[in-house]
Structure formats: C-alpha cells, structure tokens
Amino acid sequence: MAIPILICDDSLVSRKMVQKSLPPGWEVDITLAKNGQEGLEKIRDGLGEVVFLDLTMPVMDGFQLLEAMKTENLKAFVFVISADIQPEARSRVLGLGAMDFIKKPINAQKLETTLKNFGLL
Amino acid sequence: MSGVPEITEDQRDCLQEIVNVAMGQAGESLACLLEVFVQLSVPRIRLIESKDITPELQKMIGGDDAKVSAVRQAFYRSSGRLDIQGEALLVFSDTSFHDLAELMAYEEELTLNAEQELLLDVSNILNGACLTGIAEQLESELGYSPPSLIGSNLATDKILSEEQLSWAEALMIEITYRLENRSFNCNLMFLMTGKSIRALLTAIDEFLDEL
Numbered sequence: 420m421a422i423p424i425l426i427c428d429d430s431l432v433s434r435k436m437v438q439k440s441l442p443p444g445w446e447v448d449i450t451l452a453k454n455g456q457e458g459l460e461k462i463r464d465g466l467g468e469v470v471f472l473d474l475t476m477p478v479m480d481g482f483q484l485l486e487a488m489k490t491e492n493l494k495a496f497v498f499v500i501s502a503d504i505q506p507e508a509r510s511r512v513l514g515l516g517a518m519d520f521i522k523k524p525i526n527a528q529k530l531e532t533t534l535k536n537f538g539l540l
Numbered sequence: 541m542s543g544v545p546e547i548t549e550d551q552r553d554c555l556q557e558i559v560n561v562a563m564g565q566a567g568e569s570l571a572c573l574l575e576v577f578v579q580l581s582v583p584r585i586r587l588i589e590s591k592d593i594t595p596e597l598q599k600m601i602g603g604d605d606a607k608v609s610a611v612r613q614a615f616y617r618s619s620g621r622l623d624i625q626g627e628a629l630l631v632f633s634d635t636s637f638h639d640l641a642e643l644m645a646y647e648e649e650l651t652l653n654a655e656q657e658l659l660l661d662v663s664n665i666l667n668g669a670c671l672t673g674i675a676e677q678l679e680s681e682l683g684y685s686p687p688s689l690i691g692s693n694l695a696t697d698k699i700l701s702e703e704q705l706s707w708a709e710a711l712m713i714e715i716t717y718r719l720e721n722r723s724f725n726c727n728l729m730f731l732m733t734g735k736s737i738r739a740l741l742t743a744i745d746e747f748l749d750e751l
Contacts (some may be wrong), residue, residue: 430556430557431553432553432554432557432748432751475560475580475581504564505567505571505577505578507577523560523561524677
C-alpha cells in the first residue's frame, strides 16, 4: 500500500527538489503544503505519515508545526529539511519530535540511507 | 542591450532557495568563528538598476547620513556553465558592525586593525559561501580575488565609484543574522553587467528545466 507522504515547504523549487530526490520505486502518495498551517491540516487528514518539513516558512513555521503536532498528539515520521545546519537547530527539532535532520541541498542517496535507517524502505 | 532583465517568479524562487542554502552554510561558518548561535532569516533578493543602487542601500541602512563599512571582492568564472563575473560588495552599517565586533572581541581590546580584520573575515565567509553555493548548485566554479576594504565610516553614496555605476546592475541580497541578543544586518550585492545577469538567469532556467 502506498505511504501517504507530505512535503511541506514554501519554495516551489525546494518542493520539487525533495520530490525528485525520493527513492525511485518507493510507493507513495504525495501531498504538498506551502506552510505549516496547510501542513498541519493535511497531517490531521491523515495525508502525512512521513513528512518532509522545511523550517523557515510564512504563516506557521516548521518549529511551530512540530509543537502543534505535539500538542495535538499527531504522530508522523517527520524529517526536517533545512538550510540551517548549525548543531543547535538540529538538536532543537529533534527535541520537538522530529526523526532526523537533513541538510539542504537534499541528496538522493543520503535520503535513501536515512529512510532505510528508520525502516521506511 | 542595457537595463536590468526581468526576473520571473520561478527564477526568483529558485535563486532565493539556492541563496538560502548558501547562507545556511555561511551561518554555520559564522557561528564557528563567533562561537554563538546564529539565527538565520530568509534572505531577500532583488535585481536592481545601477541608478537605484545607492537609494536602495540608503533605504535599507537607514537614512542619508548613515555611515557604513564596505568590502569588495571580484569574482569570475573558473569552470562550468555559469558564465558570470563581477564584484561582490558587502555593506554593513557601522553600528551593526560595532555590535558584531564587540561580540567577537570579548577579551581583547577592539583596535581599528582588529575590527578591519574581522570585517574582511566576515566578508570572505559571507561572499564566499554565497557565491560558491550559487555556483555549486549550478554545477560551476568561481574564482575570487582577496577581499579589500573600500572604507569605514563612509557615506552610502561613496561606496560605489562613478566607473562602477556606469556598467553595473546589481543582484542585491539582504541578509539578517541575529546573534544572541543582538542583530546585525548586512547587504550583499553582486555587481554584474546585464550580460552576466542574463547568463545567471539562463543557468537558473536550465536548472529549473531539469527539476
């Protein structure tokens, strides 16, 4: 059965880059969201079992989305994809319940390894 | 052909994303240099005509009488499809830069020399990361001259020479980094000819087509 995945990023280019980096043959249903608020609604609707999340977004950013998921007790495998590569940004999102932190620009091979590590492939 | 080319929404989004990634790398380098956590914001990008460069800078830095420090660094294509060359210009407001210098010089006395050295270091990190990041993501390599100080305590209309204003259009990138309880803004500009800017946009179109 296809896994519902959500790509949440305000940049069209970035959303496309994530889509392009997904492992070929991985059976997924892709949903897109342009900010944290849209993302949260999709997750509530069960469209994000695996979430690829950007941090800096308008309306509701990635940190706020993670907090909201915690409050509402929404479960998902969230992978933060961020240009901010300082260790503190990483530990902050992991503390908020994200599974892992992936550096931009996204690399298809590394993404595949990460997904395998979490048993998603 | 003269004048600044139009930039489409997709091109801007793409450039924004590329610069965002590059500034994340620069932020990490700065965090290491300054030993503080650097809070990043999304850089603002615009293409502007030469005649608008000085007024735009004044608007961002705050008033005609604001004093700035500025550093320049030439860049040119070394390999790859990104056929551009020009000058990178980094402009700090003096107050913003004093804050940064204070943060750095926690133990030493802040001499003018130390301040200028810091200015060159920070410029090198920001320019280098940004340009290298843009080039890398467009599968190219750029070469650089060493950064040199145009001056400190300058009026904003004294940054660019008449000669520069005669040929240059600018890709202007507004960067804000927040460090602990301080924030500093700087403006990074890439002065390029219209031809180089068109080459950059063409490379971006190719990149977009491949997505």
